[in-house]
Amino acid sequence: AQSVSQHNHHVILSEAASLELGCNYSYGGTVNLFWYVQYPGQHLQLLLKYFSGDPLVKGIKGFEAEFIKSKFSFNLRKPSVQWSDTAEYFCAVNADNDMRFGAGTRLTVKP
Amino acid sequence: GAVVSQHPSRVICKSGTSVKIECRSLDFQATTMFWYRQFPKQSLMLMATSNEGSKATYEQGVEKDKFLINHASLTLSTLTVTSAHPEDSSFYICSAPQTLYNEQFFGPGTRLTVL
Secondary structure, eight states: OOEEEEOOSEEEETTTTTTEEOOOOOSOOOEEEEEEEOOOTTEEEEEEEOOOOSSEEEGGOOEEEEEEETTTTEEESSSOOGGGGGGGEEEEEEEEEEEOOOOOEEEEEOO | OOOOEEEEEEEETTTTTOEEEEEEEEOOOOSEEEEEEEOTSEEEEEEEEEESOOOOOOHHHOOOEEEEEEETTTEEEEEEOOOOOGHHHHHHHEEEOTTOOOOOOEEEOOOEOOO
């Protein structure tokens, strides 16, 4: 079965700092890639997704992610974080209708 | 985007009782729904795939006789935790994909506490 790994368990940044959250997966075939966010007290929602085409995907709230096939990676980035970005971020991979999530990365942004 | 609801949002029950959790897709039809369990400070763990009109597919290690899943219609799936015990206390989340892109829409979750 495929697996998804997120390198950082907890990231603490100051406002305006740049963010990069790592995500790697193990599956050799065609994949659909997602980043989901869970704000405190809210349910999971989609940040961005990749299916095909341009490997640099732009999502909501200024987030973007780059699919690097050779590295099996789909890292999430944001040039300047805000306090409101404090949340839990989950990378997910769908292959052959088998959806797997990473362990999540808790982001804390200090004002 | 599409909306998925769950009911109840929170339930407290005594050990040995059964609890039913409903997952509904409000503005789209879902032939498939997924049930997850989320432990504190951990990721989502896929429990089972609910299939409308057929049996659910359970992940390895998930007891199908304990976690009964019924996908009665294209907009409703239910998860029944039978003879619940304190170790079943957790946050249960359902999701349903939009068929075309497999994007998941998640319900708000149900927090189960078994005393």
